[in-house]
Amino acid sequence: MPVINELKDLMLNIGVEERIVNEVGPEQILAGHVMDSVHYTAFIVAIEGRYGIRVTDRYALKLRTLNDFRNYINPG
Amino acid sequence: MLKTSVSNSALELLTGNLGLHPDKIAYICADKALSYSDLNKACRRFAHLLQKQGIVPQERVLIALPDCLAFPIVFLGCLLTGGVAVAVSPTLSEEELALIIDDCGARILVSLGKPAVPYYAVDEKVKVIICDDQGQVDGSYTSVELDTLYQQPSVDDIAYMLYSSGSTGRPKGVPHLHKSLLLPCDLVGKALLDIKSDDVIFSTSKFSFAYGLINSLAFPLRFGATAILHPGKPDPLAVLNIIHLHGPSIFFSVPDIFTQIILSCTDRELILPMRLCCSAGEALPAPLFEEWRRLTGLEILDGIGSTEMAYHFISNVPGRAVAGSAGQLVPGYRARLVDDYGNDVPAGREGNLLICGPTRTPCYWNLPELSAGTILPDGFVKTGDIFLERGGFYYYRGRCDDMIKSGACWVSPFIVEDALRSHPAVAECAVAVVTVGTFNRPGAFVVLLPGTKQTPALAQELMSHIMERLPDYMCPVRIRFMTELPRTSTGKIQRFKLREQFTHKHEE
Numbered sequence: 001m002p003v004i005n006e007l008k009d010l011m012l013n014i015g016v017e018e019r020i021v022n023e024v025g026p027e028q029i030l031a032g033h034v035m036d037s038v039h040y041t042a043f044i045v046a047i048e049g050r051y052g053i054r055v056t057d058r059y060a061l062k063l064r065t066l067n068d069f070r071n072y073i074n075p076g
Numbered sequence: 077m078l079k080t081s082v083s084n085s086a087l088e089l090l091t092g093n094l095g096l097h098p099d100k101i102a103y104i105c106a107d108k109a110l111s112y113s114d115l116n117k118a119c120r121r122f123a124h125l126l127q128k129q130g131i132v133p134q135e136r137v138l139i140a141l142p143d144c145l146a147f148p149i150v151f152l153g154c155l156l157t158g159g160v161a162v163a164v165s166p167t168l169s170e171e172e173l174a175l176i177i178d179d180c181g182a183r184i185l186v187s188l189g190k191p192a193v194p195y196y197a198v199d200e201k202v203k204v205i206i207c208d209d210q211g212q213v214d215g216s217y218t219s220v221e222l223d224t225l226y227q228q229p230s231v232d233d234i235a236y237m238l239y240s241s242g243s244t245g246r247p248k249g250v251p252h253l254h255k256s257l258l259l260p261c262d263l264v265g266k267a268l269l270d271i272k273s274d275d276v277i278f279s280t281s282k283f284s285f286a287y288g289l290i291n292s293l294a295f296p297l298r299f300g301a302t303a304i305l306h307p308g309k310p311d312p313l314a315v316l317n318i319i320h321l322h323g324p325s326i327f328f329s330v331p332d333i334f335t336q337i338i339l340s341c342t343d344r345e346l347i348l349p350m351r352l353c354c355s356a357g358e359a360l361p362a363p364l365f366e367e368w369r370r371l372t373g374l375e376i377l378d379g380i381g382s383t384e385m386a387y388h389f390i391s392n393v394p395g396r397a398v399a400g401s402a403g404q405l406v407p408g409y410r411a412r413l414v415d416d417y418g419n420d421v422p423a424g425r426e427g428n429l430l431i432c433g434p435t436r437t438p439c440y441w442n443l444p445e446l447s448a449g450t451i452l453p454d455g456f457v458k459t460g461d462i463f464l465e466r467g468g469f470y471y472y473r474g475r476c477d478d479m480i481k482s483g484a485c486w487v488s489p490f491i492v493e494d495a496l497r498s499h500p501a502v503a504e505c506a507v508a509v510v511t512v513g514t515f516n517r518p519g520a521f522v523v524l525l526p527g528t529k530q531t532p533a534l535a536q537e538l539m540s541h542i543m544e545r546l547p548d549y550m551c552p553v554r555i556r557f558m559t560e561l562p563r564t565s566t567g568k569i570q571r572f573k574l575r576e577q578f579t580h581k582h583e584e
Contacts, residue, residue: 013536031339032312037332037483038548040339041512045554058363060513064339 003070010050011035014042026067047073080231085254086155087226089297090116097273097300103145104322105305108210110145112300115152118211122153123226125213129184129203133158133227134234138182140166140173141207142307147283148293149211150186151236158227160251161236165284172247176239177202179442180249209307229254237441238286240383241486243479249441250286250383256435260290260387261298263408263435264379268393269352271326273300278324280310280333281484286383287356291328312336323349330357330484331364334376335514338367346372352394356381357484359472361514362400378402380472384450384457385409386435390470401469409433412456413465416476428476429463430456478571480509482517483549489571492518492552495545499538501528506561508574512553520552521574523561530557 004026011021016039024034031040044055044063051073055063063069090112093100098113110118126137137154139161141147147163154161162180164173166188177185186205207213229235235254239247265271277296281288296303304322308314310333319327327350334355337346353368353376360378368376379391380402390411392403405411413427414420421427432455439447450458462473480487489507496505503525510519522538524530535555542551562573 029340029342031336033340036311037336037515038551040336041515041517041553044512049554055513057361057511057514061335061338061363061367064342 003073004066006050007047007066007069010046011039011043014039014046024066026070027065029064030066031064081228082231082233082254083258084155084158084226084229085235085257086119086152088258089294090119090152093297093300100273100300101302102296103148103303103305105144105209105307108145110149110210115148118149119152119156122149122207122211122213123156125205126154126157126159126184129205131157131159131184133229134160135184136160136162136180136182136237138162138164138173138177138180138185138202140164140168140185140187141283142166142188143282143288143292143305144188144209144307145305146188146207146209146211147305148297150207151283151293153211155235155254156226158229158233160234162249163236163238163284163289165282176247176249179247180237232438234438236289238284238289238383241488242446243477243488243490245488245491248443248446250437251439251441252386252435252437256386256437257290257294258298259408259435261294263406264388264391265290265295265298267407268391269326269354269377270394271295271299271301275299275301275326276304276322276324277301277326277328278304278306278318278322279328280306280315281328281330281357285357286386287328287381290387312340316340319348319350325350326352326354328354328356331355331360331514332358332483334360334364334368338364338371341371344371348372348374350374352377354379356388358481358516359402360400364514365397365399380461380470382431382457382459384437384459385431385433386437389431389433398469401471402463403470404468405470406433410456411465411470413463424464424466426462426464426473429459429461429470431459432456474572474575475509478508480507480516480518482509483515485549487518487550489518492520492542492546492550495542496520496522496538498545499541501525501534502538504561506569506571506574507552508571510554510575515553517553518550519574520555521558521561522555523558 008021020034093112094116099111101109102112102115103110137159139150151161184203234251237249237251240250242248279288279291283289292303306318353374355376355378360376365376375397377392377397379388381388389406389409390402391406410432412420412430436457460475460477462476464471464473478489492507493505496502501524503523505522507518507520509516538555562570
């Protein structure tokens with residue numbers, strides 16, 4: 001799961017605790033459990049920078065798990 | 077000259093319920109509850125305690141309490157004496173608290189639990205009253221003539237004061253008359269939201285904000301409803317837990333919290349007990365309105381108010397909310413959209429919003445120049461917001477100054493820029509609002525010293541540098557390196573160009 005691992009690296013880069021990053025599963029809800037709104041926005045910014053994509057507000061509300069982000073980055 | 081006297085707002089809010097339902101619960105906080113009867117007694121005991129401290133009418137009392145049962149007791153107790161309740165967040169830094177004490181001239185500070193900040197011990201000018209989370213001081217009760225213990229205010233007596241952040245970072249005091257606690261109940265609570273005594277109200281916005289103060293103090297007491305108080309951080313799990321435990325019928329919150337609740341939800345639908353969901357503090361994006369309605373079946377009623385106007389002056393109404401709009405003018409208020417010269421803009425054009433209404437602050441405390449510049453001679457107040465009006469609905473289009481609303485809190489770009497400029501690699505910088513998903517956050521645009529390489533590691537270092545100096549909500553969510561910043565012919569930074577460059581527009 002290379003993209004999932006890359007996303008976890010980004011989570012570490014934005015300051016999410018390493019223990020939490022190691023434990024988070026691809027289907028685990030991120031908001032409130034893993035990241036607060038400060039980390040969440042930083043995570044989106046990091047993803048946009050890393051993959052050269054834009055996360056619009058409409059889609060941002062549907063990105064709840066690492067799998068959701070992976071599918072948004074690599075659709076299809 | 078004899079001044080006309082008016083109702084003491086605390087007395088009106090307290091006594092209205094005593095005859096109807098004295099044993100009804102006014103407030104719930106965690107596993108504790110406070111009836112209307114007990115609230116009344118506790119307020120009067122606290123008022124008596126303040127009088128024993130020598131409080132005189134119009135004297136300021138600083139209240140640095142979380143959202144717990146103690147707050148309404150202390151706040152209303154202060155108002156009963158004719159004192160001015162200055163409500164501030166208990167999480168203020170020592171420096172911010174010292175500034176406010178100095179500015180408002182408070183001689184008394186009410187705090188919860190054991191003081192932890194050094195200045196409490198050394199500043200002998202301030203008497204600190206420590207109460208517990210139920211407003212009790214030293215566990216003692218005083219037997220007083222409770223029924224007659226109140227001060228009849230005059231028409232221009234100040235009842236309370238809140239502090240609002242300004243562009244310089246120095247908080248500014250916004251005083252309000254007694255009517256500012258009561259009128260929003262009529263103009264919004266009754267006329268628009270139809271709040272009744274069987275309502276249970278839960279506001280994630282705290283008492284130290286104008287929005288939270290009216291939601292959790294004025295509305296429940298005016299209508300004999302019950303309010304749920306949460307002293308902690310409003311993270312989505314805690315908020316959902318409270319909603320499931322206490323079943324509020326009216327939920328007041330901010331766009332960030334609604335977003336976080338949506339993101340924390342795994343189910344295709346979310347069954348909630350509320351009949352009304354209301355939002356303020358920042359503009360509610362249309363996609364957020366639509367996703368919340370899809371998930372819960374409920375509208376979010378967006379509205380806009382200000383500390384200066386005490387509560388909402390534009391609001392959506394139940395059953396007629398328009399996604400992406402702040403709503404319609406609240407009856408009782410007047411609005412103008414003007415250009416930079418003060419002329420009304422043509423219909424359908426963006427303009428600077430001016431508001432006039434009965435809940436306006438008389439002035440900024442100790443700031444006559446700012447007061448004169450913001451509160452116009454005709455009574456209209458410059459809100460600093462840019463709006464478009466279409467079909468009677470108002471649509472937010474940004475700020476006419478450079479201030480940023482991040483997580484419903486004001487962020488001055490100048491404060492963040494000062495923090496950035498203190499890093500040795502930074503030649504110049506500008507901070508402007510950027511939109512990330514549904515969140516508005518500060519974004520930083522940095523020009524480095526000649527010869528300094530633009531690297532991800534340096535961006536991270538700058539981020540860490542700021543995070544050591546500023547609270548989370550002020551920290552830029554993104555740092556972008558530039559070769560130069562957009563400027564006017566006279567050298568002034570054009571932050572609006574940075575916003576336009578890097579903000580994702582909503583899908584139409």
